[in-house]
Amino acid sequence: MAMQAAFAASMFPQLAQRRGSDRAVVVAPPPPAPARVAMRSGGAAAAAARGVRCRASLIEPDGGRLVELVVPEEGGRREAARREAATLAHRVRLGRVETEWLHVLSEGWASPLRGFMREAEFLQALHFNAIRGGDGAMVNMSVPIVLPLGDAQRRAIEASGARRVALVDAADRPLAVLSDIEIYKHNKEERIARTWGTTAPGLPYVDEAITNAGDWLIGGDLEVIEPIKYNDGLDQYRLSPAQLREEFARRNADAVFAFQLRNPVHNGHALLMTDTRKRLLEMGYKNPVLLLHPLGGFTKADDVPLSWRMKQHEKVLEEGVLNPESTVVAIFPSPMHYAGPTEVQWHAKARINAGANFYIVGRDPAGMGHPTEKRDLYDADHGKKVLSMAPGLEKLNILPFKVAAYDTKQKKMDFFDPSRKDDFLFISGTKMRTLAKNRQSPPDGFMCPGGWKVLVEYYDSLTPSADSSKLREAVAA
């Protein structure tokens, strides 16, 4: 109950902020009417009643209620939390990826997790891709959400008998308090093997966040001092699961279908999303809403950066390829593992918590090339197969991707028709990137012109300058 009230209180400043920068791509909620404000601030009972009223048609979050770990603003509680954090003897510094996970946890994407994993949760994630909740039911949880700790700090914390530690950013500012802590071994080899199904060198997430990380992990319950912000001009797209649920309820969505992506949207994607909505309408839903949900956390060096992708997605909606009326664009704050069938479960599970009851899954989701062999790391079909069988995802409707390709006769992207397969041209992500890098145009109808222009601009921005090593790093592979 406290959390519900906390959420209602903490959400309003963000909504007000979003109104200021209203864009076509995100149809912001209207200003809250006084009556609703009154009801929302009417205490726990009213908040609960409101919860039932607004969200009756949305899928239930994992564990039955959405976890929200940001300290409520009222009563000076954030200031008090910040002061307490500053007094704690132990301060664990978070890197970029750990901060992204803090963000993920703070908003309940990983509900019912209430903090970085303790060992029991870590082992269940590794072995079962699922965690048993307090009620005995299994919720899906396929990737470890853990916080590494170096040996010196481990010994200091254990020697002091501390039960609470502060989590701080690169500038030593307190971000959160981790309490009732548990420290356990970070067996990196086993974690990597069980998560990726390989231990080959060169896995991007491993290089970024595991290889040089501490040999211990520290788990516990989180109190996050204030909402995580990036101040990169994109925070208004970073809607929490609670905010997304609010938005879907406001639109009276009776079905929400999520599309996870980390690439520019081409007309094949758009066709798929449009077609999905059509199918849902045919199934009898009155108002299916699309959650177009680009991943916003860590990605590998040769993926198109988030800011450029967001510009590209904006064009796709501006130019009418997707309908803004039935589309919500928001950023999913998770870092990317590139762990294929293991990770696609996390991508789906997190969207349940955001209110999605349909999930579109394509060929080789969250996959990549094998880092040391000339083949894809995962079988292209395993992602959707594993997703369809995953424990804890039974309530989610999985919508397998139909294959779209460029129809050279119709000059547009269309669903592949094997009976006239020679008419179709498959344009891979690599091919697309190569065209854009070389300022060449793709065939008409592959992508809306404004979206393509953004891509070309992005690659132009990488043109070798005095510091040519920078280019090599940014577009490696």
Add this chain to the structure above:
Amino acid sequence: MAMQAAFAASMFPQLAQRRGSDRAVVVAPPPPAPARVAMRSGGAAAAAARGVRCRASLIEPDGGRLVELVVPEEGGRREAARREAATLAHRVRLGRVETEWLHVLSEGWASPLRGFMREAEFLQALHFNAIRGGDGAMVNMSVPIVLPLGDAQRRAIEASGARRVALVDAADRPLAVLSDIEIYKHNKEERIARTWGTTAPGLPYVDEAITNAGDWLIGGDLEVIEPIKYNDGLDQYRLSPAQLREEFARRNADAVFAFQLRNPVHNGHALLMTDTRKRLLEMGYKNPVLLLHPLGGFTKADDVPLSWRMKQHEKVLEEGVLNPESTVVAIFPSPMHYAGPTEVQWHAKARINAGANFYIVGRDPAGMGHPTEKRDLYDADHGKKVLSMAPGLEKLNILPFKVAAYDTKQKKMDFFDPSRKDDFLFISGTKMRTLAKNRQSPPDGFMCPGGWKVLVEYYDSLTPSADSSKLREAVAA
């Protein structure tokens, strides 16, 4: 129902055979009384009634009924199956490990599996350590039970459109028919990484059964032509789950506690088993029966071979260290993975199917040294932790091993008492093997004298002969 009747029919010859070689260590069931025979051959309804009567107090097999895949003897059905197998165009030859798995599957240790895994089962085993049954319930299944296939044979089978293939032994004799087949990729790296949590070279099972195996897997439903026999003088110990259930029912066991082992039994083990029975009696059980269940399939080169272990176990019972009245010794036909927390689940799950509702788990179950690093491959506590949380094992009572060590004051094995820790001596498996190899005696009370003598005889039998390479192979560590 057909299976129940089939089981009753196929079991009798084995029981008769066992009576001929009755030993103290296995208290064989009495000869079947005419009344029971009449009832058993009274058709499906009678068989079902009998099943309820005899097994009411035993734990239910996974999937609700025990799978039995051996073709029934009556009506010449085995001969017909053998003839059919001989006519099939495709014959897949089984190696030692695959034949052991055929044995495991044929008797229902892996119930509800009805054959080598198809891809959906393989993926669930790898990712979730559990498989969803037809009723939607999860059953535990942590190791892949699969049959590799070479590329040439894969192409030949696929080109022919065959739906059934014969499985044959090294001498090309048909063992089984695999039907409604499915062929899929054998991604060895991914299988190894997800099963063992490492891809380091030198894992014994990988070297034996994966590295040189085919790049494809073939799954399907099995009909096994006749019970698998080894003709090594130990077949009478190889009781199927159905036979074990029959035996526990005959003894009116109201609790069955299983002890998996692949090492000689010392008095610390014996203390643990005796103590467990005492605890179960204190809990109110009237007749807890111990299933002392050595693993009989593939083991690594430096483990003591099955035949010597069986001689040693026999002495342990003969010399009264364990009570034959409340002990059933039988061989578990599975090959050994040495996959630690992943494999211990398989060891436990298979014993549910054999009627055990309590499972004793020790330190580092199914573990071994890391093949390339100077450390244990698994954390010693992970096995029991993972086991206690594993999906599909909720109905099994996990009994964690208390640590036993040699008490130098009392001159016997006893539970370790940290308050006088200097009195205790820990004798590792390596230490035990070294003593026996060097014909030295362990401290009095470590192992019964007859059992120790067997061990010394085993190592004596390895004394370098003209062919000294054989010794190195057999005791390679």
